[in-house]
Amino acid sequence: MVASARDDNVSYFSLLRCAGRCRTTSLSKVLNIGPSPAFLIELDAVDLSVDGRDILRGISLATDARRLGILGRNGSGKTTLARVLAGLQKPTGGRVRIAGIDVVRDRRGALGAVGILFQNPDHQIIFPTVGEEISFGLAQMGMIKSEVRNHVAQTLARFGKLAWLEAAIHQLSQGQRQLVCLMAVLAMNPKVIILDEPFAGLDIPTAMHLSRVLAHANCTLVHITHDPRVIALYDHALWIEGGAIAMQGPAAQVAQAFETAMIELGERDDLTDLTG
Ligand SMILES: Nc1ncnc2c1ncn2[C@@H]1O[C@H](COP(=O)(O)OP(=O)(O)OP(=O)(O)O)[C@@H](O)[C@H]1O
Structure with a gap:
């Protein structure tokens, strides 16, 4: 059963959360349990409208979960939501903090707090060579040139790709370009990495290899996907429906409920429920 998304976000399903240290901020207000402690990821009543259309509605989340799934x-x-979490899009209401950093206002701080990998590496890459691409974020973080050079070399060496330093990015395959994006993000050592279906266009071995690299990364992963199986073993999950939280809680429960609802929708013989 799917909970209807409510503006106050205090629904039955929002009471199912709490894998690890996890709760909604609005609940603390309702229960009057005092000021929030600092959580790694904190969203407080985040709204986003574009041209009068509500795209995100009242998203609240406070969690230290190491592996967080977002289904929808x-x-x-x-x-x-991924862009808002990364500070790339300013919400029209509410507040986003990652590791205590206001990722919209403090862009330099945000670089060390959160990185993002998109499905299409070409939406991310802006420089012609691998070395320049990895250097950019490090320089933006305030590293001096010699530190940037060392850090880039170390990052490439870690992946056995030192020979790529001067490589032209347009000559790399999509999987190789996705690896460049991953190296650029990992070089900045962010506390949180957001994955917006980054393996969708990759072959199985490449996707498995990059997934393994990420699984061993010493940071929190926020994985965005349509596929409940991908996040079923995670710590916590959010199910987004029409820009609002329909359910959140232990990932296995959310994944199961989402899959059941999606199969039920899929078995209907029409497209009247297609979101958008
Ligand atoms: N800049 C924008 N201007 C207007 N509408 C937008 C903008 N960005 C997103 N939308 C709309 O907001 C809704 C949510 O889009 P979004 O890309 O976040 O969905 P999604 O869940 O990631 O979808 P998908 O799984 O298909 O990639 C869509 O209806 C989209 O058309």
Whole structure:
């Protein structure tokens, strides 16, 4: 059964959360349990409207979960939420903090707090060579040139790709370009990495290899996907429907409920429920 998304976000399903240290901020207000402690990821009543259309509605989350899944149908608002979490899009209401950093206002701080990998590496890459691409974020973080050079070399060496330093990015395959993006993000050593379906266009071995690298990364992963199986073993999950939280809680429960609802929708013989 799918909970209807409510503006106050205090629904039955929002009471199912709490894998690890996890709760919604609005609940603390309702229960009057005092000021929030600092959580790694904190969203407080985040809204986003574009041209009068509500794309995100009242998203609240406070969690230290190491592996967080965000599930939703096409057009439910997942990528928009990913961009807001990374500080790339300013919400029209509410507040986003990662590791205590206001990721919209403090862009330099945000670089060390949160990195993002998109499905299409070409939406991310801006420089012609691998070395320049990895250097950019490090320089933006305030590293001096010699530190940047060392850090880039160390990062490439870690992946056995030192020979790529001067490589032209347009000559790399999509999987190789995705690896460049991953190296650029890992070089900045962020506390949180957001994965917006980054393996969707990759072959199975490449996807498995990059997944293994990420699984061993010493940071929190926020994985955005349509596929409940991908996040079923995670610590915590959010199900987004129409830009609002329909359910959140232990990932296995959310994944199961999402899959059941999606199969039920899929078995209907029409497209009237297609979001968007
Ligand atoms: N900049 C924008 N201007 C207007 N509408 C937008 C903008 N960005 C997103 N939207 C709309 O917001 C809704 C959510 O889009 P979003 O890309 O976040 O969904 P999604 O869950 O990531 O979808 P998918 O799984 O298909 O990638 C969609 O209806 C989309 O058309």
